[in-house]
Amino acid sequence: MKSDTIVIKVENLTKRYGDILAVDHISFEVKEGEVFGFLGPNGAGKTSTIRMLTGLSKSTEGDASILGMSVKTKIAEIKKRIGVVPDISNLYDELSAMDNLIFMAQLYGVPRGERRKRAEELLKIFRLYERKDSPFRTFSRGMKRALTIAAALIHNPEILFLDEPTSGLDVVAAKSLRNLISNLRQQGITIFLTTHYLEEADLLCDRVAILVKGKILTIDTPLNLKTKTDKKTLEDAFIEITGLEPEVLAIEKGK
Amino acid sequence: MWRDNLRGIFYIALKDMKTYYFKAPAISWGIVFPITWILAFYLRNPGDFKELVPGLIAMTILFSTTAAEAVVINFELRVGTLERLLLAPISIPAVLLGKVLGGTIFGFAMTTIVTSGSTIVLGLRPNFLYLILIILPSLFVFASLGALLCVTVKEVFDAQTLLNLPRFLMIFLSGVIYPVSKMPSVLQYFAYILPLTYTVDGLRKSFLTSPDRIVFLYTLILIFFLFLFIFPAIKLLSKKFE
Ligand SMILES: Nc1ncnc2c1ncn2[C@@H]1O[C@H](COP(=O)(O)OP(=O)(O)O)[C@@H](O)[C@H]1O
Ligand SMILES: [Mg+2]
Numbered sequence: 001m002k003s004d005t006i007v008i009k010v011e012n013l014t015k016r017y018g019d020i021l022a023v024d025h026i027s028f029e030v031k032e033g034e035v036f037g038f039l040g041p042n043g044a045g046k047t048s049t050i051r052m053l054t055g056l057s058k059s060t061e062g063d064a065s066i067l068g069m070s071v072k073t074k075i076a077e078i079k080k081r082i083g084v085v086p087d088i089s090n091l092y093d094e095l096s097a098m099d100n101l102i103f104m105a106q107l108y109g110v111p112r113g114e115r116r117k118r119a120e121e122l123l124k125i126f127r128l129y130e131r132k133d134s135p136f137r138t139f140s141r142g143m144k145r146a147l148t149i150a151a152a153l154i155h156n157p158e159i160l161f162l163d164e165p166t167s168g169l170d171v172v173a174a175k176s177l178r179n180l181i182s183n184l185r186q187q188g189i190t191i192f193l194t195t196h197y198l199e200e201a202d203l204l205c206d207r208v209a210i211l212v213k214g215k216i217l218t219i220d221t222p223l224n225l226k227t228k229t230d231k232k233t234l235e236d237a238f239i240e241i242t243g244l245e246p247e248v249l250a251i252e253k254g255k
Numbered sequence: 256m257w258r259d260n261l262r263g264i265f266y267i268a269l270k271d272m273k274t275y276y277f278k279a280p281a282i283s284w285g286i287v288f289p290i291t292w293i294l295a296f297y298l299r300n301p302g303d304f305k306e307l308v309p310g311l312i313a314m315t316i317l318f319s320t321t322a323a324e325a326v327v328i329n330f331e332l333r334v335g336t337l338e339r340l341l342l343a344p345i346s347i348p349a350v351l352l353g354k355v356l357g358g359t360i361f362g363f364a365m366t367t368i369v370t371s372g373s374t375i376v377l378g379l380r381p382n383f384l385y386l387i388l389i390i391l392p393s394l395f396v397f398a399s400l401g402a403l404l405c406v407t408v409k410e411v412f413d414a415q416t417l418l419n420l421p422r423f424l425m426i427f428l429s430g431v432i433y434p435v436s437k438m439p440s441v442l443q444y445f446a447y448i449l450p451l452t453y454t455v456d457g458l459r460k461s462f463l464t465s466p467d468r469i470v471f472l473y474t475l476i477l478i479f480f481l482f483l484f485i486f487p488a489i490k491l492l493s494k495k496f497e
Contacts, residue, residue: 088335
């Protein structure tokens with residue numbers, strides 16, 4: 001379902017926190033219907049980039065446009081057409097799965113008559129329908145992650161931002177979530193995802209940008225990255241390109 | 256865009272009321288505490304209970320509007336749900352206004368109960384226009400004051416402590432219990448920079464038989480306090496997302 005329409009265009013985007021240069025003049029484009037991955041170790045600047053693209057923080061330098069609108073001036077319009085899954089599952093603990101989705105539907109202005117229907121549909125897709133009346137707090141990590149993704153889809157966004165969707169999940173939960181993400185891709189939604197899992201990038205992404213210390217080292221399809229470096233796995237290609245050991249990717253954030 | 260924001264304000268307030276306000280902790284801070292406090296004072300100094308009604312209402316306004324502010328702002332900032340709100344097409348000022356409105360509506364409910372309860376039981380005949388002119392802006396003022404103090408600190412615990420300072424300062428210095436006119440003159444000047452002083456005095460005038468137009472001035476002063484608190488609160492919250 002890929003087309004040639006560019007839906008995300010980033011130019012020289014930079015984020016500084018005091019002395020820390022978290023994102024260093026990055027530029028890239030994402031096409032409609034594509035799954036674009038941001039692959040990099042912890043602290044590479046993945047979350048900082050997503051936050052600038054989704055209106056949660058201001059860029060120090062550079063600009064980005066989403067669906068043809070600048071994030072600096074048109075963020076309110078942009079927010080209506082994108083869905084965002086932050087790096088933590090931050091829905092309301094005390095609300096049930098259903099009430100969380102309904103609340104999000106209210107905030108996004110989903111018409112009253114459609115809210116419950118849309119929520120039920122998503123709960124079924126994410127296999128949480130049986131637990132629809134349980135409070136979010138009682139969910140497992142994997143279920144929380146799934147519901148957070150469902151919440152980001154409540155208003156039928158054209159682009160979905162996923163910040164480390166499977167980070168901290170056990171193998172089974174991660175696998176099931178990856179299947180769901182891969183199903184979303186079949187439906188033609190553009191996905192921008194960050195990850196520090198090589199196999200996730202390989203499995204899900206049409207193209208990946210390798211980000212290290214705030215800089216994009218290369219952008220290509222997983223296949224091309226392997227061919228270019230003459231390696232069999234994305235892991236070996238990654239080592240070749242970055243000069244880093246793959247272990248740096250496996251380290252969990254101490255949060 | 257303003258429609259998105261208005262909708263956001265409304266649903267945020269509604270959700271906060273459902274999940275935080277009409278629950279035991281907020282209700283005990285917002286209504287049980289003021290009533291017990293005033294009753295305890297009355298039992299130590301029995302006199303005319305009618306004299307204490309304006310103070311009781313003022314205290315209910317103050318405590319109910321600020322009862323859950325630390326939770327709705329600081330706790331949500333910490334666990335990231337406040338950030339989740341900002342991913343929706345809602346501006347930072349609208350999120351803050353939604354939080355303030357939640358406190359205001361809860362305060363309105365608690366204050367209505369206390370005001371109608373005490374007027375009926377004691378057979379008082381207040382000036383309803385005056386009551387509204389004082390109570391409504393006061394609810395917004397103290398909800399905004401609560402929001403302002405909460406956004407100046409990081410943690411829920413710090414916010415609670417910080418909130419207690421103006422709460423108790425105003426109980427003692429704004430005429431809730433001791434009339435301002437009987438305080439030493441230095442403290443009297445101080446009382447007039449506290450918003451609750453205008454609330455208490457305005458309420459007192461609402462229960463007098465002869466109308467006193469100064470109530471209109473008090474309404475304006477309270478609205479001034481509202482702006483004084485709400486704008487810096489918005490500014491400080493915005494700072495957290497730069
Ligand atoms: N709010 C912040 N204040 C100061 N430094 C920050 C802040 N957020 C992130 N950083 C720093 O910016 C760098 C990039 O962080 P981040 O974007 O979270 O990376 P990633 O998501 O790839 O792990 C790190 O060095 C991190 O410590
Ligand atoms: Mg991150």
